[in-house]
Amino acid sequence: MLKRNRISNETTSLRNTSLSVITSFVTILPVFCVYSYQENNLDVYPPNWWAGMQHAEVELMISGENVADDKVLVSEGNVQIKQSRALDSENYLFVTLDIADASPQELVLSLKDEDGSSRDIHFSLGKRAQGSSARKGFGPEDAIYLIAPDRFANGSVGNDNIEGYKDKVDRSFKGGRHGGDIQGISNNLDYIKEMGFTQIWTMPMLENAMENYSYHGYSTTDYYNIDPRFGSNDAFIELSKKANENGIGVIMDMVLNHIGSEHVWMKDTPSSDWINNYGQFVGTTHKRESLHDPHAVASDVKGFSDGWFVATMPDLNQRNPHLANYLIQNAIWWVETANLSGIRVDTYSYPDKGFLSQWTNRIMKEYPNFNIVGEEWSVNPAITAYWQAGSQRHDDYDSALPSVMDFPLQAAVVKALNSEESWSSGFISIYETLATDFLYGDPNNLVIFADNHDMSRIFTQLNHDKAKWNMAMTLFLTTRGIPQVFYGTEILMGNEGTEDHGIIRSDFPGGWPSDSDKNAFSGKGLSDDELWAQKRIKNLLALRQSHPQLFKGKLKHYAPVDGVYTYFRVVDDTADTSDQKLMVILNKKSVDLPLAKYAEVLGSDVSITRVSDGQIFNASETLSLPVMSANVFIVQ
Known part of the structure; x- marks a missing residue:
């Protein structure tokens, strides 16, 4: 049986085991007694x-045997108990503290039972570090590296298998745990930095105490503790601190829609409505369009929002206000505790719509410069745009979500590169998709990507064609938006012949002590093509770091003609040639291209420098470009 974080009247050790981790924004408060056990135990969240x-206010979920009928008193200070409420289970009590006028202090909450016995909770109200609320989230000048932590690098073999956890390491099994962990990421921050990435987003690392297929992290069984097979809360805090010192932010993947079936809530549910469909599996329809369809019936909306993904992922009912508070406070707690620079929300549109408005507004009110990206897997820009703050929408829905994953652009790029050029196919797919940017509140704050952990790798999607891969990656690293690159994409990792997620998320070569023949971190054993791809990504990311203003600027593009698609990144709307610009040309056939045709944006009295080889051209020249090429130029 797993032993979770316990707090009791038998000890005050929690009060004395805090660790201050000073980062650029946040003083990290405590070292938690993870998996420690004490008698007369009570759990408290947060x-x-x-x-x-x-x-x-802060609402505490207190769980323990027969705690629901306890009377709660607060010891001292300017903190008051605003409400104490039990739901259906006799083992949960929800206590709301009014902390409007509170100063940092150690509270003692006394829980008195009607039989005269009492239990104490020592609860810390810490001091926020200067600048915490003003923290800056990831933005258009950044580049995100997406990591599957179990498959990236094994930095500590000692946590490969943990007593009490059924899913053991089996690197030969595509769906098994392979041993990658937080220490493996920390050990390779130099590689991530040298490649040019400025943000890390990992698949979830919270506890997933599932019997099998637990490596992916999307079946949460404890919202407040890192899975010990990845490390610990302290290890995650230290990773964030070390990443910050290297100029890298940390984005946390959060799951609001569902939990794992081994979560303690499934054994003792706080209320009968805590889980959708009263705790019984009913599959979701996945018909996200029902949320926007003017002709939809209520049962279709309910079938989408209240249905489960699979039987092992119980669907949460965020309409319950106590569950909603729990999830909101958990997100804020992790931002403060681990000094996060952003949040990525899994299956964004599946939870209750009203809750999503409440969740995003609470977080963005707490951190006005923060960034959150939601996963809305639709290739219809009208659907994805609906969720972004500032977008025009068909109703008065209040969304404070700053960013959305740009699935429409990903699909358009693959379609464009795998299609012959004509008036209705080829690059026109990209052009037409970007032309719908008027739907978005802020298209430059969308997260764009060639592939991710849930789809075939881009090299495979493009039929293992290096030239197409180069066009795709050049576009995603230079067009509008915030680029995300999936680990291994930089070395042409693929999944030929299968769409199994365990293969898509294959081990990064060099991440295990036994990887003696091939190491992508050092370059040992990589083929010429893999080394070329890695260098190409590195050079494009270096451009983003040397010219950040351009990538925060506007996109100007010309309609594609005869297999040539040309676009510019400019600091403002003007064609003033004194402003530096970026010009990108993608072409499918060899072409002699007079630069004068782009004078409207390029200007006439300028020179352009090709990034790949440093060659300089004048605006009056004609460029000779080979077939299937992607060229990036700095305009000066």
């Missing part, structure tokens, strides 16, 4: 909080 938050 395990600590902070004075000086925008929201004047």
